[in-house]
Amino acid sequence: MRIIIVGCGKVGRTIAQRLCKEGHDIAVIDKSSKVIENITGELDVMGVIGNGASYSVQSDAGIEDTDLLIAATDSDELNLLCCLFARKAGKCNTIARVRSPLYNEEIGYIKEELGLSMIVNPEYAAATEISRLLRFPSAIKIDTFARGKVELLQFVIPKDSPIADSRIMDIPAKIRGEVLICAVQRGQNVEIPNGQFVLKGGDTVSIVSEPLKARPFFNKVGIDIRKVRNTLIVGGGTVAYYLAKILEGSGIQVRILEKSMERCEELSALLPEAIILNGDALDHNLLKEEGLETCDSFVTLTGIDEENIFLSLFAQQNNQRAKIITKTDRIAIDELIEKFNLGSMIHPKNITAENVVRYVRAMQNSIGSNVETLYNIVENKAEALEFIINEDSPVAGIPLSQLKIRDNVLIASIYRRGHVIMPNGQTTIAVGDSVVVVTTHRGFRDIRDILA
Amino acid sequence: MHYSIVRYILGQVLQVESALLILPFVTGLIYREQEAFSFLVMALACLGLGALMKLKKPEQMVFYAREAITCVALSWIMISIFGALPFVINGDIPSFTDALFETISGFTTTGASILPVVEDLSHASLIWRSFTHWVGGMGVIVFMLAIVPMTGGYNAQLMKAESPGPTFGKLVPKLKDSAMILYLIYIVMTLIQIVLLCLAGMPLFDSLCMSFGSAGTGGFGITGASAGGYTMLQQGIITVFIIMFGVNFNAYYLIVGRNFKDAFRMEEVRWYLLIIASAVVLITSNVRSFFDSWFEAFHHTIFQVASIITTTGYSTVDFNQWPDFSRCILVTLMFIGACAGSTGGGIKVSRIVILLKSFRQQVMEYIHPRSVTTIEFDGRPVEKNVVRSISAYLATFVMIFAISMLILSMDHNSDLLSGFTAVAATFNNIGPGLDKVGPMANYGGLSVLSKYTLMFDMLAGRLELYPMIILLFPRVWKRN
Numbered sequence: 001m002r003i004i005i006v007g008c009g010k011v012g013r014t015i016a017q018r019l020c021k022e023g024h025d026i027a028v029i030d031k032s033s034k035v036i037e038n039i040t041g042e043l044d045v046m047g048v049i050g051n052g053a054s055y056s057v058q059s060d061a062g063i064e065d066t067d068l069l070i071a072a073t074d075s076d077e078l079n080l081l082c083c084l085f086a087r088k089a090g091k092c093n094t095i096a097r098v099r100s101p102l103y104n105e106e107i108g109y110i111k112e113e114l115g116l117s118m119i120v121n122p123e124y125a126a127a128t129e130i131s132r133l134l135r136f137p138s139a140i141k142i143d144t145f146a147r148g149k150v151e152l153l154q155f156v157i158p159k160d161s162p163i164a165d166s167r168i169m170d171i172p173a174k175i176r177g178e179v180l181i182c183a184v185q186r187g188q189n190v191e192i193p194n195g196q197f198v199l200k201g202g203d204t205v206s207i208v209s210e211p212l213k214a215r216p217f218f219n220k221v222g223i224d225i226r227k228v229r230n231t232l233i234v235g236g237g238t239v240a241y242y243l244a245k246i247l248e249g250s251g252i253q254v255r256i257l258e259k260s261m262e263r264c265e266e267l268s269a270l271l272p273e274a275i276i277l278n279g280d281a282l283d284h285n286l287l288k289e290e291g292l293e294t295c296d297s298f299v300t301l302t303g304i305d306e307e308n309i310f311l312s313l314f315a316q317q318n319n320q321r322a323k324i325i326t327k328t329d330r331i332a333i334d335e336l337i338e339k340f341n342l343g344s345m346i347h348p349k350n351i352t353a354e355n356v357v358r359y360v361r362a363m364q365n366s367i368g369s370n371v372e373t374l375y376n377i378v379e380n381k382a383e384a385l386e387f388i389i390n391e392d393s394p395v396a397g398i399p400l401s402q403l404k405i406r407d408n409v410l411i412a413s414i415y416r417r418g419h420v421i422m423p424n425g426q427t428t429i430a431v432g433d434s435v436v437v438v439t440t441h442r443g444f445r446d447i448r449d450i451l452a
Numbered sequence: 453m454h455y456s457i458v459r460y461i462l463g464q465v466l467q468v469e470s471a472l473l474i475l476p477f478v479t480g481l482i483y484r485e486q487e488a489f490s491f492l493v494m495a496l497a498c499l500g501l502g503a504l505m506k507l508k509k510p511e512q513m514v515f516y517a518r519e520a521i522t523c524v525a526l527s528w529i530m531i532s533i534f535g536a537l538p539f540v541i542n543g544d545i546p547s548f549t550d551a552l553f554e555t556i557s558g559f560t561t562t563g564a565s566i567l568p569v570v571e572d573l574s575h576a577s578l579i580w581r582s583f584t585h586w587v588g589g590m591g592v593i594v595f596m597l598a599i600v601p602m603t604g605g606y607n608a609q610l611m612k613a614e615s616p617g618p619t620f621g622k623l624v625p626k627l628k629d630s631a632m633i634l635y636l637i638y639i640v641m642t643l644i645q646i647v648l649l650c651l652a653g654m655p656l657f658d659s660l661c662m663s664f665g666s667a668g669t670g671g672f673g674i675t676g677a678s679a680g681g682y683t684m685l686q687q688g689i690i691t692v693f694i695i696m697f698g699v700n701f702n703a704y705y706l707i708v709g710r711n712f713k714d715a716f717r718m719e720e721v722r723w724y725l726l727i728i729a730s731a732v733v734l735i736t737s738n739v740r741s742f743f744d745s746w747f748e749a750f751h752h753t754i755f756q757v758a759s760i761i762t763t764t765g766y767s768t769v770d771f772n773q774w775p776d777f778s779r780c781i782l783v784t785l786m787f788i789g790a791c792a793g794s795t796g797g798g799i800k801v802s803r804i805v806i807l808l809k810s811f812r813q814q815v816m817e818y819i820h821p822r823s824v825t826t827i828e829f830d831g832r833p834v835e836k837n838v839v840r841s842i843s844a845y846l847a848t849f850v851m852i853f854a855i856s857m858l859i860l861s862m863d864h865n866s867d868l869l870s871g872f873t874a875v876a877a878t879f880n881n882i883g884p885g886l887d888k889v890g891p892m893a894n895y896g897g898l899s900v901l902s903k904y905t906l907m908f909d910m911l912a913g914r915l916e917l918y919p920m921i922i923l924l925f926p927r928v929w930k931r932n
Contacts, residue, residue, distance in 0.1 A: 002625070025624065025625040025626055025629070026625050027625050033835055040608060040622075041517070041608065041609065044607065044608065044625070044626055044627050045625055046622045046624065046625040062624075
């Protein structure tokens with residue numbers, strides 16, 4: 001597919017990287033020649049220097065034959081203008097990054113009126129993900145399928161857990177319950193395990209479960225499942241605002257610590273339920289005074305990655321119980337950060353890129369069985385995809401044990417008429433099912449890609 | 453320096469060359485020449501050696517600018533050495549130095565020959581000589597990128613190092629597609645020329661060799677008289693095509709995409725045609741007395757001008773006999789060269805134009821010390837670092853030129869004019885110079901040292917200087 005990406009900042013670049021890996025023809029537009037030089041040196045893309053909202057620049061990038069334009073500059077207005085012109089010039093689909101809370105409230109109207117295919121809001125997406133983690137703090141990462149009816153949860157096995165050092169096939173007997181382990185990460189390696197695989201304490205494991213069943217499972221394997229009743233947020237930016245908005249009325253009390261007095265006043269007007277604190281988070285005494293040692297959860301959302309990481313390290317030392325969530329924009333070296341055992345990391349640019357890739361794959365395959373959702377799990381080393389099965393699918397109606405499924409592919413769950421089925425060899429996939437597949441392969445677009 | 457990836461890519465290039473060697477082999481079979489088998493032997497050797505080099509896949513298929521540039525330079529040296537061996541094996545050119553000179557001259561599309569009597573060669577060797585022009589014109593690496601699937605953005609560095617010109621842009625988003633489009637345009641244009649030459653009555657073998665030579669702007673003839681033995685119509689066709697092969701190929705891509713307005717608005721192409729036209733007017737009036745009619749004078753002038761500015765090096769008459777004014781213009785054209793992004797060599801029209809504009813800017817700064825000006829090219833402002841790199845390019849060019857001349861001045865068989873034009877004609881990938889290396893003479897009489905110096909110049913000129921120079925720095929060879 002031919003795709004134009006306007007703006008090569010953090011988000012634009014990440015999207016370009018992901019889409020390039022999937023083999024699309026990509027042209028990038030940016031004002032700065034340095035940025036263009038940099039990205040064309042690293043990725044197999046065509047670079048155009050100029051203002052992405054200008055017709056001549058768009059036409060240099062080949063707007064007439066383009067299928068999709070993604071506007072990801074740092075200005076919302078410019079992004080919307082880019083998309084508006086692109087639609088007129090090229091009749092292509094358009095995705096705009098719009099992140100201002102002001103526009104976010106009118107997002108449906110804007111999308112409709114400007115004929116946008118999709119709007120991405122990295123800050124809002126990040127806030128949603130954080131809120132999910134706060135509701136279920138035992139998991140490092142939670143992704144949802146089938147409109148929230150199926151969840152993919154990632155967690156670390158405690159050293160003293162009853163399932164540590166046991167084979168996967170023995171687990172149902174030990175905990176007296178069904179569970180499907182989709183992916184195991186140990187150090188640098190990611191594996192899609194079979195029944196013989198022996199789990200160890202400290203492994204990062206992804207499981208598929210129904211939302212209500214996850215809690216008892218976690219209890220049985222020895223993971224603390226207490227609820228979060230309050231949260232301390234450092235940094236009062238857009239993400240913090242969205243997060244506080246989402247948490248309104250959820251029973252989680254929100255405290256936001258922000259450096260700028262002006263912003264504090266704004267926030268206090270916007271968020272009447274939250275407690276807004278003015279002060280510098282690097283002041284340890286202030287943090288302790290505001291209950292760092294006793295809070296249930298601690299979220300760092302300042303604009304400086306290094307500050308976020310250090311604050312989280314500090315919090316971890318002072319409060320062993322708290323759920324710690326760290327946001328980083330530029331730094332995404334999870335291998336390194338993981339050594340600090342910081343818990344959950346949030347990368348808004350990666351979340352956005354995932355959303356875009358998901359859309360692109362669905363666009364590519366409007367007939368056949370769509371990719372409904374897509375998540376990168378365990379540090380982008382594996383993917384979890386959800387497919388809706390159409391009538392003529394070759395996988396329908398045949399027991400799974402008789403299908404020739406490729407290596408490193410796992411059918412994680414089947415959602416049929418309100419019920420989640422944990423698949424085994426005798427299970428058959430039926431038309432209309434929503435199927436979650438976990439794989440270390442890349443670029444699956446259709447359910448038939450799982451076949452060898 | 454990651455040696456394993458360099459080794460792997462070189463293996464790949466070698467296998468590409470083994471495929472290319474099939475053409476002279478088949479030609480030789482058709483003419484029932486035993487020389488043909490030297491090419492088959494070489495093709496098999498390249499295939500085997502290439503497979504051996506590719507046996508161990510590097511752990512990481514990524515490479516950076518340094519590896520890419522070294523790869524390109526080493527590839528060119530390697531294909532030249534392996535391309536030279538058949539000449540030595542089949543005895544057409546017994547001396548290895550001479551065979552290497554001839555092959556480098558072929559791949560770099562120079563067309564400078566050491567052969568006193570070209571007609572003595574077998575058909576297999578003749579077509580291989582001309583075919584190296586065709587391959588070298590668009591580039592071996594570009595060819596490889598077009599046919600071998602490779603991933604990773606740093607491949608762009610490979611293509612950048614091989615494509616002539618100050619800046620490098622892709623035609624379409626994917627490198628592989630860009631390379632394919634370039635080769636497709638190239639192949640189609642070559643085919644049209646072959647067909648036209650055949651229609652104009654040239655034998656097939658001649659039209660193949662002459663077309664390969666003009667497409668790559670090379671200039672190896674297959675007779676001692678170069679293009680002098682052909683009819684005026686045939687020479688006319690060659691003239692038109694060598695001018696066309698000296699045009700930036702982006703223009704053809706725009707034309708194929710029916711984007712005529714942009715194609716004709718390309719500033720470099722306009723300058724290029726303007727320079728050709730003015731040179732033709734000046735020389736025609738200067739050499740009128742050498743020919744029977746104005747038309748004949750015009751015909752031979754435009755052939756010579758086109759041949760020199762595109763750095764092809766064919767000739768229809770011995771322009772060494774022309775008056776100094778005309779010879780001087782021709783030598784100037786040697787340095788200007790063809791358009792960037794074409795198959796021609798030289799400094800490139802775009803660089804010259806930008807240099808002239810920065811000269812004007814400098815003058816302005818003396819008259820109005822506080823004036824602020826920007827240099828525009830193709831209607832867009834030229835970045836400061838592009839201007840800077842062009843100035844640096846020119847300085848490096850002059851430096852290599854001076855050192856090469858100094859080495860040639862030690863040669864007893866050369867004089868100042870021959871030495872100067874020998875370096876100019878090889879460094880700019882043209883072929884014939886003046887006097888002892890003129891169009892009707894050859895480079896065979898030079899000393900071995902001079903020949904190796906000129907070989908370096910040919911490769912440096914074709915690869916835009918830096919890839920060859922970098923090889924001389926020990927720092928590049930350090931492992932990291």
